[in-house]
Amino acid sequence: MSDTLAPAAGRARHGKPARPPKPPRAASLWNDAWHDLRRRPLFIGSAVLIGIFLIMSVFPWLFTSVDPFDAASCRLADARQGMSGAHWFGTDNLGCDVYARTVYGARNSIVVGVTTTVVTALVGGLLGLVAGFKGGAVDTLFSRITEIFFAIPSILGALLILAVFRTGNVWTVMLALAVLTWPMTFRIMRAAVITAKSQDYVVAARALGASAPRIMFRHILPNAVAPVIVVATINLGGFIAAEAGLSFLGVGLRSPDISWGLMISDARERFLEAPGPLLFPALFLSLTVLAFIMLGDAVRDALDPKLR
């Protein structure tokens, strides 16, 4: 045989060699992706940002000595001050420190955003994978169910769900958002799976006798997950904003809870006089969303060998 690449001759192993040459490290998609990710500035940047926000949401007291839940920390006399050494981001309508509230607001906002994203991606993604792969009656059933959800106007649906629970806290808000948005992830995943399923390499795996789970998770999922990652990270910002919207309608979080969404909706009326109470939480919100979108892009690219 002639091939430019193969130094075939002389490599055949006759007899018993003392020790066969050690095969190189076994590469796999996930190993290679991780290896590649660690070198991407986009990934490093977004990971650092996300790390900071996560620490902020778990240990907010590391970032500020002011406890915004302590009523004594707000003094009406200080209301609507600009930036200063004492109040880095100024103060709000009630004279509370905006910086401390922004830091403490991270927890609720990020918990709502991240958990809802993860839940919808997992539930919608998994159901989409199964429905797209199995097809037939399973697919029909799931697809009809998602259509019912699509038919519900999302604000109305959220109002309804939250009204049932009568309390607006982080968990009920997440539930309402997740219930209403998983169908979107489902549809995207299902479409990607149906495309991947008909590829020749899936036929080849079936011809080898591969089991259904192996085909789903080794062959189809890695080739179908990219659009879900992109949509999930874009949705994350939407969830944080939607939480604010629900709070504004009076069914989401309520004072004295703190979240970026609540802060933004509280500060809207006096935005022109005192922009700080709105701008700073909005800035943090944007940074969080940006960091996750960057992370999603980096992960998607790392999972595509052609882009490495």
Added chain:
Amino acid sequence: MKKTSTSVLPAGGALGDEPLLAVDDLHVEFVTRQGVVKAVNGVSYSLNPGETLAVLGESGSGKSVTAQAIMGILDMPPARIPRGEVRFRGTDLLRLPEDARSQVRGQRVAMIFQDALSALNPVFTVGSQIGEMFRVHRGASRRDAEKKAVELMDRVRIPGARQRVHDYPHQFSGGMRQRIMIAMSIALDPEVLIADEPTTALDVTVQAQIMELLAELQRESNMGLILITHDLGVVADVADKIAVMYGGRIVENALVHDIYRAPAHPYTKGLLDSIPRVDQKGQELYAIKGMPPNLLAMPSGCAFHPRCPYRQDNCVTEAPPLYEIGPTRSSACHYWREVLDGSHG
């Protein structure tokens, strides 16, 4: 108002020494993120009325890009044409302003493609797509255009043309779709027809029908045909002369009988030798070693040298010019004499 004639271009008729279509030292480059890809590197060929020129090459040889440059359908950028001429009846098409160019495109020089399904618009009936040629270029009415479409469908032998003129492309078989493409391309009686792999996607019996149809249309109208293909069998069946392309250059130019009798370039010879022959049954086929070149990293000197059994030291450093080796032949190989002798022996 529709311009009915193009002042810059001479009408049909006697040509003198100038061929109907002449490509002269054409270069086409693509600017990509990885660098400049030289897809076509100094290609020259010519075509006379009634003649069939086969451009033979594999993927990446530049055979289709050359055709697209002739038609003026390259996306520029990323493509650019730094050098070269495409003369149609003596006028360089590359220097024409766009409106004059579009008078040539489709009317006097037409093209058909490999994939007829994607070249036809799925949401319009075939009749309206064929008729559109007359409406756009000749200002025909809707009714006249449809009548013309039926005539053309008859001419390319689509059975039941009158009924099928209102069908959509997906309702036709692959062979019939290619006939519709041909009908569109010959609608305005072009003088040159470029067929880019017209039968590659078709079965052999349908391929035979299409090739016969093309030959017949050519006989009727005396148009020049450029047949772009990788199939040595199709070339042998229909071509008058051949240009063999490799790595963006023409490596051999010859009349069809000469090249099959005795190729003068190692690549052509390799291709012909690797065709399975009856008396070789059970033996190993001759195979050109290695792979087609990567256009981003072309080998130095002669692009074929890494795969060439005739290679000498100067092939690595010195790109061979297209040597004139006979009145109708040329070969871009320093050692064309040896190749030619080997072919005879």
Added chain:
Amino acid sequence: MAATGEPILEVRDLVKHFPLNQGIIMKKQIGAIKAVDGVSFDLRRGETLGIVGESGCGKSTLAKLLMALERPTSGSVKINGREIAQARGGELKRVRRNIQMVMQDPYTSLNPRMTVGDIIGEPYEIHQEVAPKGDRRRKVQELLEVVGLNPDHINRYPHQFSGGQRQRIGIARGLALQPEIIVCDEPVSALDVSIQAQVINLLERLQNEFDLAYIFIAHDLSVVRHISDRVGVMYLGKMVELGKDTEIYDRPAHPYTQALLSAVPVPDPDGRERRERIILQGDPPSPANPPSGCRFRTRCWKAQEICAEQEPLLQIRPGTAHASACHFAETHDVVHV
């Protein structure tokens, strides 16, 4: 190639009809695409059976049936005496070790997100009993060598290889389980001309080395002739002619085979004006509604009344030494006239 002994693959009256349904909720079958409609043949160890025919003749469906990727409507496929058509679960998995495939398109048949090592090693992960875990990477590297690729490229991804090299990877995957039969579905038609000969040589070398039997499906008749010991010609789901390569190519008896052979362009311009060309009119009829009797009769120049009434069976007919399915079978050398 000496093809001897008992057949390792026996196909009998194989039928595959794809139902055509109407309605969304109340599905009603309104017809069927008769993709494969009663095909029988044997394949012996070390033998190559070429299958030729045009698109829609059922050759790809036949490949899928042999690979148990589709279940036949009726009929049987036996590998070493074991029925594969009805096998399920563990039984089916065991039978699969003996029959593997090489697919047409090297660009879509390899998972772009798996390394070459994972692709060729996957058969061992699915059939764990074939190779112990510690041995697998070495075996994969050996396979890469066998197909003429550099074993050090085990960690690369498919897109880093050319078309011809990818097809070699696909062949290595097919060899991993040491099958006795490999179904090659158009294995070279997607490759550059200058690469096709390399891959055909590789397939022939592997056949000699491992005593493989091939089902070689292709539309390129000259390639099929080169590699095949016997050739079957299919038309609209039926095998219309079956015989040794020389019989089919030099003494074709079925009009369709004759038309097919005469339509193949010969890479020799000398005497092209004199060559006999049978140009068939029209397209093959739809497999959903094939003609009665002989399926070729609508395009056949020999057709008479009997052809519409009575289906000609694939059998040895007077004046021929091999089987053909035509009432008016008559050998006629169309290529060498």
